[in-house]
Amino acid sequence: MRYLPLTDTDRSEMLAKIGAGSIDDLFVDVPEVARLDGPIRDLPMHASEMAVERHMKARAAKNLAAGDAPFFLGAGAYRHHVPASVDHIIQRGEFLTAYTPYQPEIAQGTLQMLFEFQSQVARLYGCAVANASLYDGSTACWEAVAMATRVTRKKRAVLSGALHPHYSEVVRTMAHFTGDVIADSAPAIQAEPDLDGLTSRIDEDTACVVVQYPDILGRISDLTPVAEAAHAVGALLVVVNTEPVALGAIKAPGEMGADIVVGEGQSIGVGLQFGGPYLGLFAVRDPKHVRQMPGRLCGETTDAEGKRGFVLTLSTREQHIRREKATSNICTNSGLCALAFSVHMNLLGEKGLRELAAENHRLACLAADRLEKVPGVKLLNNTFFNEFTLMLDGKPAREIVRDLADRGVLGGVSLGRLYPGVEALEHALLVAVTETTTEEDIETLARELEASVKGAVQ
């Protein structure tokens, strides 16, 4: 019981002070039917640090860590190198064990960090204002759709077919209950995204158009025409980005007329962690939309002595003040992940982020050129940043991925897993390359992919 400071002597003294005969007297209001006598029998009893460590290490050992194999998975979660000082800083107790900064006089550390974070995200996205983060990219995407329906007072959202399928699934799930109408489809397997097809679905009832950039197949396109088509009927353009490193090499969504930009911040500082906790980024291009935003916002002010300081502000949008009329039910943000992002981004800086993006792109080009030479493999994309789609002959991509895993290579994400039942995507493999990928890794993948596509068994 190493986490429990009370001694039996303390407990007796305290019960006496309270005037209770035993601890059970404090649970008298629990009805008979729900009382447990002893500890729950189906669970183990307490254990030492050593024993717990053994238990957890045994399970960790059953997983193939990304760093222990040539690794090419992306699809909304990317493996980047995180400098050692990032983890050192987020483990400082003053950050790790702090509460939401509702008492600003003793939370300036968290608050100033959030103000810096908001400023970084706004600049990265080409927007005016970013919030203090949401759960992750997919929930941020839904919040953007919900916000667009509030701003435009319309109920229809047009989703690009090339939006991450988990993101559209989250939006569809929520919209089913709120009565919003969602139009979407699976992506067309072609070198260029069908933006004309997308804009042709925008009508007078459209609240927003949601487009991913770079999209789920890795393609990059200028979204200015989509913004213009949306704005022509009073709809908003929502741009989703799942790879923030890309924005060190390509135009910011705000530059192309996006009204709301959302995305996943996991690439910067957070790590893979099997899918969570991640970091939802959310920003608006026009400051007039600020009061419709979900989530926390940190703002600058002064204290009673005139010193600069920071506070959570515009809280009347939030659930703890506005209850059923709040802009969202969200109560938290991803504070510690936002800190990791901000520290890593600050270490990179303008120069480092651009260099990181260039290095990702250089290696991805190298990989695309090499993998395209593998017999039975075609590169789909004309454009990409650090992720592209390969079309494979022979077996479905999902089997090839399993096959590669058996050969010790984590070779990519099969689109069939993300789009069950969409036949055209059964043979599509999504390959991501980052600065952590070596040229040797690329060579290994090319070799093993060739063997697998041929169906040769080593």
Place this chain on the structure above:
Amino acid sequence: MNAPNKSGWKPEMTVAEDGLHNGPATTTGNRALMLEEPLIFEIGHAETTGVDLPEIDPQASTRLGALKRSAPIGLVGLTEPETVRHYTRLSRQNYGIDLGFFPLGSCTMKHNPRLNEKLARLPGYADIHPLAPQNSVQGALEVIYELGGWLKTLTGMPAVAMSPKAGAHGELCGILAIRAAHEARGDAREVVLVPESAHGTNPATAAFAGYRVEDIPATAEGRVDVAKLKERLGPDVAAVMITNPNTCGLFEKDFREIADAVHEAGGYVYCDGANFNAIVGRVRPGDLGVDAMHINLHKTFSTPHGGGGPGSGPVVFSEALEPFAPLPFVRKHDDGTFELVEEEAREASRGQTFGRMTAFHGQMGMFTRALTYMLSHGADGLKQVAEDAVLNANYILRNLEDTLYAPFADSGPCMHEALFGDKGFENGLTTLDLAKGLIDEGYHPMTVYFPLVVHGAMLIEPTETESKAAIDQFITAIRSIAERARAGDETLKQAPYYAPRRRLDETAAARKPKLAWQEPED
């Protein structure tokens, strides 16, 4: 008063003749160990970086189409030593559990064990991709399954959804399952009933899921008014959302009776599990008739609050709601292997699932921490957790009820938290003034102005990880401030005096919002 320690040592406060504690102003604005720190944008540069990467080759061919970035991003960088110093200085302006006591009612700010942090960082957990082939992540799926098993056993509920990312996200998960269940039987309902004393997330969640929210009043003893609730039940009521133990710190004695009435009327019972710490290992919500309940891993199961997230909010379900639970979930096969059931297996398993709440499968980093904590405590330790948490809270209640107004002192024992009001403060002093006074005494204030059913509410939750000595010292501190408030001591209105900042102007912050750094205009 109890001696603060065996030798009776305590720091003496020396007061200057003018009653102030300030020496002369310093040139830098720093005060010894308290160092002021500018924004990164004020000290960093576009060309500075703390990461060594290859120089960009301007001649390199690209596949970026016409989208190559030309405009600067507007970011700045610092080298590693400057970065470490920047954040270390900022960190020292923060209160944290590692430093002291966080008596935040309804938030369960307990100690965050470092073993949790160590094990969550094993590469086998921290460095695995959510879409890795399932045969390469069997250990991770096992952890999710194992943690789900603990949650089901501790709550006495048959099903669990692990993907919700936080408490409020868990509420949404439970409420959507309830909506889906009503839809499935062609019984659309519009109303969700929520007690006045509920967390703001409850009504916000119900509204976000498309329901109309109606309040249920509380009785004078701080519990749900069962008669009024039963009166309101009917064919339009989809669910009741009740927090138990409730936000007045009391156990809802009539919960079973309420649940039976709600079920009788065709509705479902949602339980807000924010306060599960008070009953973990001693009471199973499943035995009370709960249909859905979220569990905040960052409260009861010690994963860090991190200055506001990330949390994690798995939801347990009754048999009635199990078919509607969201995707994905983990299934164990007879051969001992684990399968992550996603959309492709939808029809074969949870054909009636309401859908997906988030990309991927939930807060794995929090699952490893929470499971580590559960294994450390075991069933016996968790029961002791609830008992010590409740003992500490009652000890505070009985030590303060003669100094602070305790509206529900006669409603029986409190559970994990004690509720007080501002009755008897003189000279216009408020709960906020008392809270800010506590800051000077070295404490994070308690939860203030919540729940709304008590004027100037102060909600104190000590948790089980505070020692008796720490609680005695806290009682002494809060008594002294409460006495000052009752005596109308005006100096409290300017507190805190010793924090890194004095009171901040929140009105100005909201009137002219400055939400991002701007280059100063020349």
